[in-house]
Amino acid sequence: MKLLDGLNWVQRSVIAQRNRSLLTIGGFAIGICAVTLLAAVGDSLRQFVLDEFTQFGSNIIAATPGKSDTLGITSILRTNRALTLEDSEALARLPGVEAVVPIVAGTALVKQQSLSRATDIMGVGAxxxxxxxxxxxxxxxxxxxxxxRPRNFAVLGSKLAAALFPDSSAVGATVRIGSRRFRVVGVMAPKGQFVGMDLDEMAYIPAALALQLFNRDSLMEVDVVYRDGQSAEAMRERVKQRLIARHGSEDFTLISQDQMLSSLDNILRVVRLAGMAIGAISLLVGSVGIYTILTINLSERRAEVGLLRALGIHQTLLVKLFLGEALLMALIGGIIGLLVLAAAQAALWLALPQLPALFTFTSSSLGLGVSLLVGLIAGALPALHAAKLPPIEALRAE
Known part of the structure; x- marks a missing residue:
């Protein structure tokens, strides 16, 4: 049998069993929607988190007080000497360092005449x-x-400035943060949120003044930004040795942006794979129904199988024809499922343009591949049964 004749036979067989074929195709469409959507959610989540952490640059090494054995997730404190402003100044003198940012954070009331706002205060460097x-x-x-000994200057986030100075410019005005008065020297451009914090609602003040404001004697973190072209491992080692020289022991934790992104990427890849596995399971469960439909279809076509066998069709060719039917229904169901998702995405984008893509080329290709694989598996056993039927026994079904 020629290839074109085989394809024509498969097409006519699928059309002839219209109702059952539509039911089978519907099962594939729902399954591929689940696989593709869950894979896309994992992709979108992974990309969102990585974008959140890379928007502040990638050449950063963060030093935090206390020795941690698990990248800061679970601290196992040993001799804990606080990180100080002097430590940040010493790190700024290391070769290859572009900038050092001492960090102290807290919450305080920001007031301007009769207007006030309780918000996050970030003590940082210049x-x-x-x-x-x-x-x-x-x-x-x-x-x-x-x-x-910094001056009492402050920089406001865009939302905070708009709330406290609705009818005038904030630059040059004075605000009270906690018990201190600060002169506003700048307003930040909108930045958005970062892991739940609204950066546009923050006020930025010198780290030394934040230590006094929050009654702290140590920094919460020191970010070391190194120049492009520098090795992350080499810079990490320089920072480590400088702090050991100052503290006498390794009583701090260093986390490079590359390490953090690598750890996050690995975790999110597992989440993505788990989502795809759940979708694949739903498709495999649906394949039981698909297998049942194909088996019933075979039982109703025993006479057709017997006639084909009596005419001398080879068992291998018969298996290929029945598998072709299953794969064609899987392909049609997969395409319908992807079209449904594309239509849903287009509708959602009209209402929420910022929504990430429901599926990507990778997730849709994966979903279609899984659909075809399930069609192949579900159709294999009925196809083998059809090929093994003795012609005379099959013809008796007429």
Whole structure:
């Protein structure tokens, strides 16, 4: 039998069993929707989280007080000497370092005349905006003052500035943060949220003043930003040796952005695979129904199988023809499932343009591949049974 004749036979067989074929195709369509959607959710989640962490740059090594054996997730504290402003100054003198950002964070009330806002306060250094790739919309960022004796200057996030100064410019005005008065020297451009924190609602003040405001004697973190072309491992070793020289032991934890992104990527890949596995399971469960339909279809076509066998058709060719039917229904069902998702995505994008893609080329290709594999598996046993039927026994079914 020629290939074209075989394809024509498969097509006519699928059309002849219209109702059962539609039911089988519907099962494949639902299954591929599940596989593709869950794979796409995993892809979107992974990309979203990685984008969130890379928006502040990737050449960053974060030093935190206390020794941790698991990248900061579970701290096992040993001799714990606090990180200080002097430590950040010492790290800034290392070769290859572009900027160092001492960090102290807390919450305080920000007031301007009769208006007030309880919000997050970030104590940082003068290079925080450059290190974290943040833009100043008006004015300037914190000046490069003496770290230990900075002036009472503040920079407001865009939403915070709009709330406290609805009818005037915030730059040059004074605000009260906690018990201290600060002069606003700049307003940040909108940045959005980062892991639940609204960066546009923050106020940025010098780290030394934040230590006093929150009654702390140590920094929460020191971010070391190194220049492009520098090795992350080499820079990490330099930072480590400098802090050991100052503290006398390794009583701190260093986390490079590359390490964090690698760990997150591995975790999110597992989440993505788990989502695809759930979708694949739903498709495999559906394959039981598909197998049942194909088996019933075979039982009703015993006479046709017997006639084909009596005419001398080879068993291998008969298996290929029945598998072709299963694969054709799987392909049609898969395409319908992807078209349904594409239509749903187009409708959602009209209402929510910022919504990530429901599926990507990778997830849709994977879903279609799984659909064809399930069609092949579900159709294999009925095809083998059809090929093994003795012609005389099959013809008796007429």
């Amino acid at each position: 290079f925080a905006n450059q290190a974290w790739k943040m833009q100043v919309a008006s004015g300037q960022f914190l000046p490069d003052d003496d770290l230990a």
